[in-house]
Amino acid sequence: MSTNTGDQRQRVTVHTLADKKRKREPIVSITAYDYSSARLADEAGVDFILVGDSVAQVMLGYDSTLPVTMDEMVYHSRIVRRAVRHALLVVDMPFGSYHTGTLAALENAVRLVKEGGAEAVKIEGGVSRVPFIRRVIDAEIPVMGHIGLTPQSVHRMGGYKVQGKTSRAIEQLMRDAEALDKVGVSALVLEGIPREVAIRITAEVATPTIGIGAGPDCDGQIIVYHDLVGLTFSSPAKFVRRYCNAGTLITEAIQAYRDDIRSRAFPSDAESYHLPRDVQRVLGESDNDSAGRQK
Numbered sequence: 001m002s003t004n005t006g007d008q009r010q011r012v013t014v015h016t017l018a019d020k021k022r023k024r025e026p027i028v029s030i031t032a033y034d035y036s037s038a039r040l041a042d043e044a045g046v047d048f049i050l051v052g053d054s055v056a057q058v059m060l061g062y063d064s065t066l067p068v069t070m071d072e073m074v075y076h077s078r079i080v081r082r083a084v085r086h087a088l089l090v091v092d093m094p095f096g097s098y099h100t101g102t103l104a105a106l107e108n109a110v111r112l113v114k115e116g117g118a119e120a121v122k123i124e125g126g127v128s129r130v131p132f133i134r135r136v137i138d139a140e141i142p143v144m145g146h147i148g149l150t151p152q153s154v155h156r157m158g159g160y161k162v163q164g165k166t167s168r169a170i171e172q173l174m175r176d177a178e179a180l181d182k183v184g185v186s187a188l189v190l191e192g193i194p195r196e197v198a199i200r201i202t203a204e205v206a207t208p209t210i211g212i213g214a215g216p217d218c219d220g221q222i223i224v225y226h227d228l229v230g231l232t233f234s235s236p237a238k239f240v241r242r243y244c245n246a247g248t249l250i251t252e253a254i255q256a257y258r259d260d261i262r263s264r265a266f267p268s269d270a271e272s273y274h275l276p277r278d279v280q281r282v283l284g285e286s287d288n289d290s291a292g293r294q295k
Contacts (some may be wrong), residue, residue: 027220039083048088077116126176149192213239
């Protein structure tokens with residue numbers, strides 16, 4: 001692993017994201033959940049790292065994001081915090097952590113900052129989430145919004161389906177985007193919506209938009225680290241571009257390791273520790289003496 005200790009890049013903040021939108025510089029982000037992947041992403045120069053509640057499916061084996069708890073989000077946030085030196089650290093507020101009222105939203109957001117090291121939190125939903133988001137922002141905690149395909153709403157949506165495909169649905173997405181822009185979110189994730197709708201939202205809000213399955217015209221893009229490098233077990237979504245297939249490489253490496261053990265090719269003598277020669281001689285003489293006494 002790289003040890004890029006001489007890197008002098010400045011820390012990314014929410015103001016960096018706003019500057020990038022004004023300058024029309026693309027924002028690069030990635031979702032990561034552990035030390036090694038977050039460190040690699042940070043050293044590669046991404047602008048922000050999201051500890052997503054998708055950790056539920058990718059790392060914890062659940063079939064949706066809904067079961068993941070605040071304790072689990074804090075745990076993974078703390079791990080990623082130790083890896084990140086330059087990127088902005090954003091953490092998802094999991095299902096149930098803000099749905100019961102503004103006080104719960106504030107308490108859980110504070111916990112992600114104090115215990116998890118988050119520099120911003122992400123909350124799914126549009127107009128209906130504005131009271132919660134406003135309270136968190138008033139407490140000096142930056143908030144990233146998230147509209148379109150919101151995984152925490154999977155039961156209401158009837159599955160993971162592209163959103164904003166009708167005039168009425170587009171109008172609602174625009175109202176959601178405008179409400180979040182007005183309340184002061186620091187960025188806005190647009191997930192699973194038609195490219196044409198994402199273009200319109202991006203043009204009409206001052207907030208930087210981050211696309212995932214929303215086309216190339218957003219102010220930035222995000223993808224899950226495990227999807228990007230081919231470490232997932234399911235077929236990737238349409239919008240996922242795999243840049244390598246690490247899963248295959250790792251499987252082949254483990255198979256080679258298995259074969260070497262079975263053939264006794266691993267470990268070799270060169271990979272073994274040895275006694276100093278003088279100790280070997282003493283042991284050899286002792287073994288010979290023991291053999292002589294036995295005779």
